[in-house]
Amino acid sequence: MWWKKQAEEWVNAGPLLQWFQPGEQGLKLAEIAxxxxxxxxxxxxxxxxxxxxxxxxxxxxxxxxxxxxxxxCPLHHYKFNMENGRNVSGEGYYLKTYAVKIEAGDWWIAL
Known part of the structure; x- marks a missing residue:
């Protein structure tokens, strides 16, 4: 049925150190599943x-x-809360977010 949300599947996205060095802050594109x-x-x-x-x-x-x-965003500087996707600059858009957990040094993302 189209109105039912699909169940989330936790996917291992690899070691934290694969994506970020200790203390590094920033953004990266990743191909996950x-x-x-x-x-x-x-x-x-x-x-x-x-x-x-x-x-x-x-x-x-x-x-x-x-x-x-x-x-x-680099285009029009719209701002979003990274945890819940809420638009905080007032335009009314929502950003798709994914749950994240770190276990044994690996990123796990609910897709």
């Missing part, structure tokens, strides 16, 4: 979300994380 997503690390926390901004398709890995920990 055939899907390109953005990985982020900020203030010791890990996040995963859509590759593109829901407004105009800007590649979010080309943006930046602001001082409040929000991902900022």
């Amino acid at each position: 055939g899907k390109t997503i953005t990985l982020a690390q900020w203030n010791g926390r890990q996040f995963a979300f859509a590759k593109k901004c829901p407004h105009a398709g800007g590649i979010l890995a080309n943006g930046y994380i602001d001082a409040q920990g929000c991902i900022t």
Whole structure:
């Protein structure tokens, strides 16, 4: 049935050190289970979300994380909470986010 949400599947995205060095903050594109997503690390926390901004398709890995920990799109500077995808700059868009957990040094992402 089209209205039922598909069950999430936890996918091993590889070692944390494969994506970020200790203490490194930033954004990276990753190919996980055939899907390109953005990985982020900020203030010791890990996040995963859509590759593109829901407004105009800007590649979010080309943006930046602001001082409040929000991902900022490189095209029109729309800002999103990396944890829940909520648009914090007021435009009303939502960013697709994925749950992340780190186990035994590996990224696990719920796709």
